[in-house]
Amino acid sequence: MARRALIVGGSIGGLAAAALLDRSGWDVEVFERVEVELSGRGAGIVTHPPLLEALKAAGADTGDLGVVSEYRVGFDAAGAEIARFAFPQLVTSWDCLQARLRARVPDDRYHLGHVLQSFASDGGRVQARFANGHEAEGDLLLGADGFRSTVRQALFPQVRPDYAGYVVWRGLVSEADLPAAARDQVFDHFGFHLPEGDGEVIGYPIAGPENDLRPGHRRYNFVWYRTASAEQLRDMLTDEAGVTHDLSIPPPLIRRDVLAGLKADARAKLPANLIAMLDHAHSLFFTPIYDLASPAMTALSVALAGDAAFLARPHIGAGVTKACEDAVALAECLAGDRPVAEGLRAYEAARLAANRKAWARSRYMGEYLMPQFGDAAGKAEWAAQHNLHTIMRDTAVLNFA
Ligand SMILES: Cc1cc2nc3c(=O)[nH]c(=O)nc-3n(C[C@H](O)[C@H](O)[C@H](O)COP(=O)(O)OP(=O)(O)OC[C@H]3O[C@@H](n4cnc5c(N)ncnc54)[C@H](O)[C@@H]3O)c2cc1C
Structure with a gap:
């Protein structure tokens, strides 16, 4: 009889693991907290070759995945182009990836509205309990439940998201809404701009609604x-009703004055072509940036994958890629009749160091947002490492392996 994997979290990491473990001969069940099919509000996802390989291994459709931005382009304070080099990169969207992977998991194996509450494992079978009263038993429990992971908190309660000191604002702009000048100067490329003393702006084209290319x-x-x-x-994080949310705030609850402040700052600090982008963006929201690294990725018959194990800052644009790499490694390590304990040891050996490296690199990339130099030499070193050129070269590039 096939061994059974209980997968907690039905987002990209959980779906990839489900599709790949299924192909390795496992019986899979996915439990997702949210009650309706997931949506990523169209967020753009930069891709890397290992992500495409993982999608293929999972049997997911990889045709027409997104838009290829051919060049990286840097803008100065007046919005003039001051740097450009060819760097073709496929940018897809969270919704597109989710849909492609979701299609690989049968509906009767994907359970919405199931919030994991607790689990027990003695190193053999594992039992999981959900808030709706459902109970499930299997040979493996996979925590693919994101950076607030219930599974990780049970295994490693000392590991908490650590605020990095900055947030990332995001918004989507319909191509058709853009004034011609902004469209011609900015739209087609992976753009970069460093507003004086106020962080970093980047942007890139992605598909329209329903993956319209x-x-x-x-x-x-x-x-x-x-x-x-x-x-x-x-x-x-405090909404109009005065409620302060923990770690992040649902986008519709962001206060109007916070949004107005962002737009006022944009008008004061950004060049006209980027103000136009922000002015036409819909559903603006922010995500606080946190660091999180687990000391291990397995314990007993339990494994962690994706953001549940390591939350990398977005500068390397690889959270989805590494979640899918985790899924590929897990399915490979647990294929055939290999004992679960042995397979999990192999999984940890394959992924722990790689995840640590990505996590450390993402922190390094984010450091420049908060320069902390002690003296002139430190300031010079920082400036040499963190400027428009290095940021254009290193953002969303896996050049650190
Ligand atoms: C600004 C920004 C830009 C990014 N850009 C990129 C990019 O360009 N490329 C890239 O590869 N990555 C990018 N990422 C990272 C990427 O979005 C994440 O790393 C990735 O989505 C993590 O996937 P996951 O499946 O591990 O976790 P999540 O997507 O967080 O999924 C976890 C799932 O578990 C569910 N869940 C949680 N708790 C429970 C529970 N108790 N019971 C049941 N279900 C539960 C949640 O509802 C959720 O559906 C970016 C992130 C940010 C913030």
């Missing part, structure tokens, strides 16, 4: 990293 129907993914003290973050 036709010119004129696509969208631009606008991104602005901005520092915010712990006190400022607490204020930003």
